[in-house]
Amino acid sequence: MNSLTQDAALHGSAVGLTADTITFRGGQPLKGRIEVRGAKNLVTKAMVAALLGETPSLLKAVPNISDVRVVSGLLEIHGVRIKRDDASGDLHLDPSNVESAHMAEINAHAGSSRIPILFCGPLLHRLGEAFIPDLGGCRIGDRPIDFHLEVLRNFGAVIEKLPDGIRMSAPDGLSGAKIQLPYPSVGATEQVLLTAVRATGRTELRNAAIEPEIMDLINILQKMGASISVDADRVIRIEGVDRLEGYRHRAIFDRNEAASWASAALVTKGDIFVAGARQAEMLTFLNVFRKVGGAFEIEEDGIRFYHPGGDLKPVVIETDVHPGFMTDWQQPLVVALTQAHGVSIVHETVYEQRFGFVDALVDMGATVQLHRECLGSEHCRFGQRNFLHSAVISGPTKLHGADIEVPDLRGGFSHLIAALAADGVSRVSNVGIIARGYENFIQKLHDLGADFTVES
Known part of the structure; x- marks a missing residue:
């Protein structure tokens, strides 16, 4: 015993x-x-996707893990109202009052998580600016954010490196882009998806990751009103839209x-x-x-x-x-x-x-x-x-x-x-x-x- x-x-x-x-x-x-229950590598990204919607979202089968708590805290300091049912794993996310957050608050809630980088595209669409702290994560090798920053620059983001993090702005809005990844990075593919769906025009992403969690994120974004196609040769095409709604989805x-x-x-x-x-x-x-x-x-x-x-x-x-x-x-x-x-x-x-x-x-x-x-x-x-x-x-x-x-x-x-x-x-x-x-x-x-x- x-x-x-x-x-x-x-x-x-x-x-x-x-x-x-x-x-x-x-x-x-x-x-x-x-x-x-739901995959760690999907639910946290699906929570960020809720920022893009004009109405509340419901994510089902969300596990009670610390990464979910970190993302919940980051969303809440940006004004998202969150309600969780521990028994069912249902997570309700209401982004109707999204607002800017101070760098100190973001740092305090992010801890060693790398998830804040994926907030950037949705926040640039909603607020015109975003802040991210220095990023941590598991000690399993170099996980540079260069892919992410280059992706955001391609969409028109202006990036300013500060002593304790990075500030981004989009004074002219974000526009679709042609992007070729040097490696089919899951994180960079997620960044493109979360940014391109509300960008003006068309985005073409080559050498994209196509993991099941990526495909499930695409399913969520399509439910919200996005137009996304996936070709057999790792090419993803996204037609930007003006408005996305909330979603109801059970995580993979x-x-x-x-x-x-x-x-x-x-x-x-x-x-x-x-x-x-x-x-x-x-x-x-x-x-x-x-x-x-x-x-x-x-x-x-x-x-x-x-x-x-x-x-x-x-x-x-x-x-x-x-x-x-x-x-x-x-x-x-x-x-x-x-x-x-x-x-x-x-x-x-x-x-x-x-x-x-x-x-x-x-x-x-x-x-x-x-x-x-x-x-x-x-x-x-x-x-x-x-x-x-x-x-x-x-x-x-x-x-x-x-x-x-x-x-x-x-x-x-x-x-x-x-x-x-x-x-x-x-x-x-x-x-x-x-x-x-x-x-x-x-x-x-x-x-x-x-x-x-x-x-x-």
């Missing part, structure tokens, strides 16, 4: 938001049913969270039903999961992931933009690959420093070697830049308990499942980062039978 420092750690809405350290006693298979499920729990089932030799998960958006992950030796069953209301017995098998994985293998999927799966019989290779092509989390796995007994070379089928943009972006994992290796500090969101969840699979006791600190993207993860661990103690 779980030993918790206080009952509220399991049942309070702040679960996972205030916890700092969890002590795990490993070796217990995770078994049971959990539910995933969080496929990253679903894949994380699937990996947890595999590495702990468990059996987890992930309610809300869908096959279509996880097709690439499911293929790899089965190749490693995992099993799954597709149901109407979710997917069952389980370890069917027998040895896990090594694989070669190359992360890529959609429809490739997601970068957010590789970190939890790497933990499972430490238990595979043979040598696995993971070539990371999306973020150049996403293997920082493996240091803790090595301390726990894993055999992982990092390389600067591209150990994949193709050379990637990091191959000649001295980044450790390829991993060779040899297994199986017995994992043992250790003291771990969470470095980032996905790596942090990977550390949790490593601790759950390890022999002995592990003390994992800085777990609050995990609450950025995993709703009520402590409660879910409890429901799945994990043996742990929470320290607030």
